[in-house]
Amino acid sequence: MINILRGVYLVINIAIVIGLLTIHFVIKESSYKSSLFFYTFPLPIIILIVLILSILLKKKIRRYNLIIAGLLFIVWLLRSFRVSIVGTIKETDLEVVFWNASHDRDFEEAFNENNGIPDVLAMVEHGDYNIESVRLKYPDYYFYRSIMGISIFSKTPLQILKETTSNYKTNIIKFETNNLDFYVVDVSASMDVPREWELRFVDELIEINENTILLGDFNVPYESMYLNNIKTHFNHAFSEKGNGFRETWFWNMPLLSLDHIWVSKDLNILKTKKIVTFKSDHSMLKTYIEL
Numbered sequence: 001m002i003n004i005l006r007g008v009y010l011v012i013n014i015a016i017v018i019g020l021l022t023i024h025f026v027i028k029e030s031s032y033k034s035s036l037f038f039y040t041f042p043l044p045i046i047i048l049i050v051l052i053l054s055i056l057l058k059k060k061i062r063r064y065n066l067i068i069a070g071l072l073f074i075v076w077l078l079r080s081f082r083v084s085i086v087g088t089i090k091e092t093d094l095e096v097v098f099w100n101a102s103h104d105r106d107f108e109e110a111f112n113e114n115n116g117i118p119d120v121l122a123m124v125e126h127g128d129y130n131i132e133s134v135r136l137k138y139p140d141y142y143f144y145r146s147i148m149g150i151s152i153f154s155k156t157p158l159q160i161l162k163e164t165t166s167n168y169k170t171n172i173i174k175f176e177t178n179n180l181d182f183y184v185v186d187v188s189a190s191m192d193v194p195r196e197w198e199l200r201f202v203d204e205l206i207e208i209n210e211n212t213i214l215l216g217d218f219n220v221p222y223e224s225m226y227l228n229n230i231k232t233h234f235n236h237a238f239s240e241k242g243n244g245f246r247e248t249w250f251w252n253m254p255l256l257s258l259d260h261i262w263v264s265k266d267l268n269i270l271k272t273k274k275i276v277t278f279k280s281d282h283s284m285l286k287t288y289i290e291l
Contacts (some may be wrong), residue, residue: 010061011120012042013053017068020046022063029225032194039195042247042255043076051244080223082256083243086271093270094117094178094289098261100186101126103281107153108115111218112178113284118143120177121153124186124217146173150184160200164205164216170198171181178291182206185216195219199226213289214262217282222246222257234262235242235269248283263288 009026038204040048040180047069054065065091086215093122095118099110106129110115117138134244142158143152148171152158161181183206187198199220206214215232222236238246238261247254259282263269268290275284 006058012120013057013065016053017050017065019079020049028223029196032196035195036191039221039256043072043079044247044253044255047072047076059182080246080257082239082244082246084243084271086241089270089288092291094180094291095143095216095286096213096261097121097284098184098259099123099257099284100280102281102282103127104278107151107280110153110284113275113279114286117155118206118286119154119155120182122184123151124183124184124213125170126151129241144175144176146171148173148186150186152184153176158184162205164200166201168193170201172202173286174205176205179211180289181212183212183214185214187217187219189217189219195224195226199224200231201271204229210262210264210266212264213267215260215285217259219258221250222260227260230262234264237263237272238271238274238285240272241269241287242274242280244274246274248274249281251278251281252283259283259285261285263287263289 006178006184023034023037024041024043024046027034031254036169051179054062057065097118098116101110103125104127106127109124110121118198126149132141135143142154142159144160146163148163150164150171150173152173152175154177159176160173161176164172167192169188173184175182187202214230245254247257248259249256270285270288270290275286279286
């Protein structure tokens with residue numbers, strides 16, 4: 001009886017491992033249903049599942065699970081872990097920060113988490129705060145708060161060029177400051193809405209591919225096929241000049257890289273930093289651009 005149960009468990013183990021690997025590396029986002037599994041089971045989660053499954057396996061069989069987990073860990077490191085050599089940041093370089101503030105935070109807390117006031121800062125899903133009080137406290141700077149849950153700060157004059165919302169609550173603001181064009185993106189997090197629709201909406205609204213920075217919560221990981229158009233025209237700030245794991249979610253555990261800063265290829269990225277914080281389930285991102 002015990003041998004039968006072990007045989008059944010072995011079959012279940014093989015089926016689960018093959019299924020997870022097939023979804024992650026082969027099927028990916030080929031359909032709406034498969035995309036849900038693709039987002040739910042990122043590589044770190046698959047590695048953990050393979051290790052947990054190995055506990056009840058025989059020693060001779062367990063080693064195969066451990067080998068698979070080890071190989072997947074190496075793949076994850078090669079994909080996500082970055083080591084970059086950065087130079088000295090000058091006063092003339094532009095410090096750009098993005099943060100999904102998780103509905104509870106404001107500019108003051110964003111400045112504190114950043115350990116200083118950057119040149120440009122964009123927040124999505126921020127908390128309830130009085131924009132006029134902030135302006136009174138920082139009269140020399142420029143602030144904008146949108147009814148769409150996006151707030152923008154700049155040390156230099158700020159011009160809002162366009163605000164757009166999709167039918168499924170993906171919000172985009174285009175603005176200009178420091179002679180650069182910016183797009184702040186907050187893609188709908190609803191599981192009922194295919195990411196393909198919303199990322200296509202984002203692609204259609206990005207009109208400029210030079211002298212441009214995209215920043216936001218795209219709600220898809222870096223590996224997503226729906227970011228291919230952006231990857232063609234922009235460099236990923238963390239992939240180019242970051243150190244450590246690229247993933248920004250969940251609660252400082254490197255599961256998914258949902259938050260991104262993309263920089264047009266004519267601009268020089270000097271340094272990118274992921275700032276871990278327990279004030280949001282999303283890490284803050286900061287990058288320095290040479291002007």
